[in-house]
Each structure stands twice: as structure tokens, then as C-alpha cells.
Amino acid sequence: MSSKRKSIIQITTFLIAGFFILYGMVRGEVSVVLNKAVNICFECIGLG
Amino acid sequence: MSYIRAGRNKLYMKHSIKRKIVQLAAFGYSNPYLKNFMGGKLYQGKWKQFCNPGLNCYSCPAASLACPIGALQAVSGSVNFKFSFYVVGILLAVGVLLGRAVCGWLCPFGLFQELLHKFPSPKLKLKKAFIYVKYVVLVVFVIVLPIAVTDYMGMGKPAFCQYICPAGTLEGGIPLLLSHKALRQTIGSLFTLKMTILIVTIIGCVLIYRFFCRVFCPLGAIYGLLNEISIYRLEIDAHKCVSCGKCKRICKMEVDPVKTPASAECIRCGACADTCPEGAICLQFRLKSTIMTDRTEMTNER
Known part of the structure; x- marks a missing residue:
């Protein structure tokens, strides 16, 4: 892969990542993550 | 050591x-x-x-x-x-x-x-x-x-x-x-x-x-x-590399850094860079490559 092409892909992916994070935050995914992470996940520990 | x-x-x-x-x-x-x-x-x-x-x-x-x-x-x-x-x-x-x-x-x-x-x-x-x-x-x-x-x-x-x-x-x-x-x-x-x-x-x-x-x-x-597009990556200077194979032998992830520096298995541990006697391998943050990584590119230039 040429260096220029790689740079374009890197920058584009960064922009997409930024958009995804913001969109995810706006539609309320953060609260789902927080709610899951602050309570004991019984599946994760092998009891679910 | x-x-x-x-x-x-x-x-x-x-x-x-x-x-x-x-x-x-x-x-x-x-x-x-x-x-x-x-x-x-x-x-x-x-x-x-x-x-x-x-x-x-x-x-x-x-x-x-x-x-x-x-x-x-x-x-x-x-x-x-x-x-x-x-x-x-x-x-x-x-x-x-x-x-x-x-x-x-x-x-x-x-x-x-x-x-x-x-x-x-x-x-x-x-x-x-x-x-x-x-x-x-x-x-x-x-x-x-x-x-x-x-x-x-x-x-x-x-x-x-x-x-x-x-x-x-x-x-x-x-x-x-x-x-x-x-x-x-x-x-x-x-x-x-x-x-x-x-x-x-x-x-x-x-x-x-x-x-x-x-x-x-x-x-x-x-x-x-x-790994192929990551900004923090391994770069191989083909001018310096003497193909001694030390980097491949030291790699615990069983990667050949000279052939595949962007291998999906490379965890960028830097063991290859540490062992290279010629300093031909470096780990760095770089958007654009400044090092000649391709051996064919080097041959063409000569």
C-alpha cells in the first residue's frame, strides 16, 4: 500500500471513528455501556 | 544485559x-x-x-x-x-x-x-x-x-x-x-x-x-x-537491513518484521528493533512513511 493511500485511509478512518463516537453518544449508547459496567455482569463472571 | x-x-x-x-x-x-x-x-x-x-x-x-x-x-x-x-x-x-x-x-x-x-x-x-x-x-x-x-x-x-x-x-x-x-x-x-x-x-x-x-x-x-494502517508502526530501513534474520528469530509472535512489518500478529513490542544490529527497524508514530521500506524500491533506485 502506498504511503499516500495509507495516509488517506488513516485520516478517513479517524473521521469515521469520530463521527461514530459522537453519533453513539447522541443516541444514548453511553448510558447502556455505563449501566452494564457499573453492575455485576453475571454472564461475564460465569453465573448468567 | x-x-x-x-x-x-x-x-x-x-x-x-x-x-x-x-x-x-x-x-x-x-x-x-x-x-x-x-x-x-x-x-x-x-x-x-x-x-x-x-x-x-x-x-x-x-x-x-x-x-x-x-x-x-x-x-x-x-x-x-x-x-x-x-x-x-x-x-x-x-x-x-x-x-x-x-x-x-x-x-x-x-x-x-x-x-x-x-x-x-x-x-x-x-x-x-x-x-x-x-x-x-x-x-x-x-x-x-x-x-x-x-x-x-x-x-x-x-x-x-x-x-x-x-x-x-x-x-x-x-x-x-x-x-x-x-x-x-x-x-x-x-x-x-x-x-x-x-x-x-x-x-x-x-x-x-x-x-x-x-x-x-x-x-x-x-x-x-x-495494523496495516495504524499510525504507530514498525518501519524497516531497507538501506540498513543486512538480512541477518535476527529480528525474525527474536520475535515471540512468530512474525518476520522485514517481510511483513504490518502483520496482523505484530504487537509492536519492539524486540526486533532492540535486537537489530544495524538499527534498521524503528517503532514510531508516523502518518507518512519517510523510510524506504521496500527492497524492490531500493533496487530500482540503484
């Missing part, structure tokens, strides 16, 4: 030493609430809305951040969402910046696996076909099952966490069961399965360098796919 090597005009620390310092720091910021082990409680602050770049169970009492694989399954298995833009965005951003350097430098479970491998025992090499298992685990257990298998409310379960993840058993399951008598009474066949996987993982890691990381870790699979 010299820990500090002299460059042309400067002294610099070997990557192996820098990496151990960063790994310990990453383990520290991932699990700072050690007091919680006593009461079997989880940290419930705002930091848990952010994802740890490495694999670290959020049900570990000491954990400060959310596990990205657990969070991904939690959102895609929820009633309202079937895809997590938030977690995928974080993984993409971290992956493009660091690639699998996250595995080599920041993952707490990666550090645990490396420590296990120091245990004296016969050491084995991994058959190459096994490295593809993690992509199957990623697709089946992390992406498909949490969306496809749902209960009557439409909620999916985190299949990877439930049936595979040994980090959850080690960091969350065992400490919480030790501190909660009520939880111990609910132990069943699932916990037996997970304990078996944990034991197999531990034995595997003693015998094979980063066994879980290379064979089963879906996070390693995601970052591995982004």
Missing part, C-alpha cells in the same frame, strides 16, 4: 524496558480500585462510560473502565440498539492510532499472559492455522450471537463474555465469588465451563507465548485488522 543502548548522538532505553513500564502503568490505571476486592463491590463512577483500550473485565472490582468487547455486546444485545457506533468508533480510533500496540503495551490481560509465560516449562510454537480462530470468535461470539439470539424481550446475551472470556472469570468471577457467599450458591455448569477455559488458557500461556491473545482474543483480531 544492557538496558540502555547508545544511539548515534543519544542514549535511549530499550523497548522491552519501556514496554514493561507502560504495561504496569496501564495495569494500574485499568485497575486502581484494589480496595473494592475486600467488599466485592464494583467501582460505579463516571469513568466506566469510557472503554479501556485493552481487555479488562468491567466486573472486576478494581476496574476503572468498561471492557470494549463487553460494551460492544451489551449495546448490540440491548433492546434499543443493534449496533454500537460508540464502541466501534472508539475501537476504530484506538486501532488506527496504535493497532496491536494496544495488545503489546496497554492490555492488562496481555501482561498477565506474558507473566505466565515466564513460568519455567517447555515452550512450544503455535501452529499458524490457530491464529485465525480469533476472527471466528469475533464474528460468531461478539457480533452475531448477541444480535441473533435474543430472549422474549429482544435482549441478546454477551456470548463471548458468557461462554469464553477467561479474563472475566479471573478478574470478576473468582474475586466476586470469594467475597459473596450468596453468589457461591449459584455456581453451576457454566462456571465449570468458564473455569475449564481459564485453566486451559493459563496452561496454554505457560507453554505458548500469549496463547489467548493469538488464538482467541477478539480484541486482538480487531486491532490486527487495523
